Amino acid sequence: MLLLSIDQGTTSTRAMLFDRDGRVRAAAQQEHQQIYPAPGEIEHDADEIWTRTLAVTRAALAQADAPVVALGITNQRETVVIWDARTGAPIANAIVWQDRRTADFCAGLKAHEAEVTARTGLLLDPYFSASKIVWLLDHVPGARGRAERGELRMGTMDCFLLWRLTGGRVHATDATNASRTMLYNIHDGRWDDWLLDLFGVPKSLLPEVRDSVAAFGVTDPALFGQAIPITGIAGDQQAATVGQACFAPGMVKCTHGTGSFLMLNTGARAVPSQHHLLTTIAYQFDGKPTYALEGSVFSAGVSIKWLRDGLGLIGSAAEADALAERAGPHKGVYLVPAFSGLGAPYWDAAARGVICGLTAGSDAGDLARAALEAVAYQTRDLVAAMTAEFAGDAGASVLRVDGGLTNSRWLMRFMADMLGRPVDVPDVAETTALGAAFLAGLGAGVYDGLDDIAAHWRRAARYEPTMPEPERRALYAGWQAAVRRTLG
Ligand SMILES: Nc1ncnc2c1ncn2[C@@H]1O[C@H](COP(=O)(O)OP(=O)(O)O)[C@@H](O)[C@H]1O
Numbered sequence: 356m357l358l359l360s361i362d363q364g365t366t367s368t369r370a371m372l373f374d375r376d377g378r379v380r381a382a383a384q385q386e387h388q389q390i391y392p393a394p395g396e397i398e399h400d401a402d403e404i405w406t407r408t409l410a411v412t413r414a415a416l417a418q419a420d421a422p423v424v425a426l427g428i429t430n431q432r433e434t435v436v437i438w439d440a441r442t443g444a445p446i447a448n449a450i451v452w453q454d455r456r457t458a459d460f461c462a463g464l465k466a467h468e469a470e471v472t473a474r475t476g477l478l479l480d481p482y483f484s485a486s487k488i489v490w491l492l493d494h495v496p497g498a499r500g501r502a503e504r505g506e507l508r509m510g511t512m513d514c515f516l517l518w519r520l521t522g523g524r525v526h527a528t529d530a531t532n533a534s535r536t537m538l539y540n541i542h543d544g545r546w547d548d549w550l551l552d553l554f555g556v557p558k559s560l561l562p563e564v565r566d567s568v569a570a571f572g573v574t575d576p577a578l579f580g581q582a583i584p585i586t587g588i589a590g591d592q593q594a595a596t597v598g599q600a601c602f603a604p605g606m607v608k609c610t611h612g613t614g615s616f617l618m619l620n621t622g623a624r625a626v627p628s629q630h631h632l633l634t635t636i637a638y639q640f641d642g643k644p645t646y647a648l649e650g651s652v653f654s655a656g657v658s659i660k661w662l663r664d665g666l667g668l669i670g671s672a673a674e675a676d677a678l679a680e681r682a683g684p685h686k687g688v689y690l691v692p693a694f695s696g697l698g699a700p701y702w703d704a705a706a707r708g709v710i711c712g713l714t715a716g717s718d719a720g721d722l723a724r725a726a727l728e729a730v731a732y733q734t735r736d737l738v739a740a741m742t743a744e745f746a747g748d749a750g751a752s753v754l755r756v757d758g759g760l761t762n763s764r765w766l767m768r769f770m771a772d773m774l775g776r777p778v779d780v781p782d783v784a785e786t787t788a789l790g791a792a793f794l795a796g797l798g799a800g801v802y803d804g805l806d807d808i809a810a811h812w813r814r815a816a817r818y819e820p821t822m823p824e825p826e827r828r829a830l831y832a833g834w835q836a837a838v839r840r841t842l843g
């Protein structure tokens with residue numbers, strides 16, 4: 356018996372097969388194009404993502420040595436696509452979560468932010484889907500009229516893939532993805548008419564919202580030669596929370612991929628934030644949401660990718676790690692990767708990146724180290740906000756981390772040092788994909804419940820802090836000074 360997981364991420368799409376113990380039995384992955392139409396704008400070609408999803412899923416299924424009983428989908432969140440209900444063709448490229456083109460539009464709605472936050476748990480930032488949907492409706496010729504006539508459908512990437520995987524039969528999403536659109540009331544558990552009115556989004560565009568574990572339909576047999584039941588869906592950070600088995604209130608995970616996303620389980624209580632964190636849905640079973648506080652950092656691994664693709668300074672991400680290992684004493688070089696503005700806890704859409712502290716003696720090692728260090732400093736910013744918020748409950752515990760950047764042992768050591776607490780890395784690095792498989796397995800009756808899943812979480816490594824406190828304090832103070840230079 357195997358569980359299939361599709362993880363549609365910001366930079367790539369993966370398909371993986373897991374057994375009941377959560378061990379990886381097959382994996383395939385393809386990157387897709389990042390389209391930058393103008394500074395601060397990022398798009399994806401949804402058709403390309405679909406083609407890559409099909410290719411990686413077929414490649415993983417070809418390695419299956421046992422029946423595949425269920426499929427779980429997880430995805431980059433907020434990224435939104437609108438398509439024709441009849442043909443399934445996207446009307447434009449998907450607008451990606453990092454895209455800032457709607458910053459002015461969001462600034463114009465600031466007077467309504469308190470009400471928007473009360474309903475959605477989110478801040479009025481271009482990060483979320485609502486303003487991107489409005490942009491598409493207003494800029495793609497004829498789109499608003501077609502939407503008002505009920506001819507179009509919108510969705511986050513899970514929803515688009517579900518539509519395509521079911522041969523256009525199912526237009527649905529799950530509560531975690533809905534909770535990131537800024538159109539969904541996280542307390543009432545429904546699309547919110549006041550928000551739809553505020554943004555001017557026709558209801559006919561929107562998918563049905565289901566639990567994270569639900570009968571979402573079956574794959575069209577024409578695609579994979581079998582009808583696989585789709586029984587779990589969650590946004591990638593929420594799926595990682597499940598994959599890290601953070602089921603008890605107070606448990607925290609942090610995923611370091613393109614961005615960094617910290618999530619603290621707050622149980623059945625939606626905790627409003629005083630420190631610019633987001634209140635969101637971690638997962639939803641039987642109509643009952645479990646809530647979380649989230650700290651979202653927009654640029655983490657993206658700066659390593661920039662060293663490789665933008666500067667040509669390294670040939671591969673792993674080289675950044677090697678350079679950092681070899682770099683000499685810290686020379687005060689900092690990189691603040693505000694490539695897409697700054698997210699939590701600053702929320703400055705206008706901020707742009709900065710490299711500071713350069714001298715003629717600075718070299719590639721200093722830059723690589725600064726890019727990796729920034730991931731740890733930003734995590735410390737989040738942990739500080741979360742600790743202030745949760746009055747100690749999340750204060751002393753270990754941080755469970757995952758995502759592509761956990762491949763950097765140098766970063767994991769520095770992270771433990773900067774946080775002054777142990778950092779645990781699980782043995783399945785692809786925690787997001789594993790979480791989606793767990794959800795699908797719950798839906799297919801493979802697992803009895805969350806305790807059964809938690810029993811399958813295994814630690815691969817623990818990193819303990821060793822840096823002396825004065826050094827830790829001085830390095831972090833340098834970071835805070837560098838951040839001040841980026842703020843608009
Ligand atoms: N050995 C490594 N050292 C440093 N960074 C790495 C290493 N391996 C991968 N990365 C970074 O991890 C990121 C990919 O992580 P991943 O979790 O796959 O991202 P996403 O799901 O956002 O597409 C990339 O930005 C890459 O630069």
Ligand SMILES: O=P(O)(O)OC[C@H](O)CO
Pocket residue numbers: 363364365366430431432433452590591592612613614
């Ligand atoms: O695809 P990732 O891992 O960069 O995650 C993206 C987040 O879901 C955006 O909110």
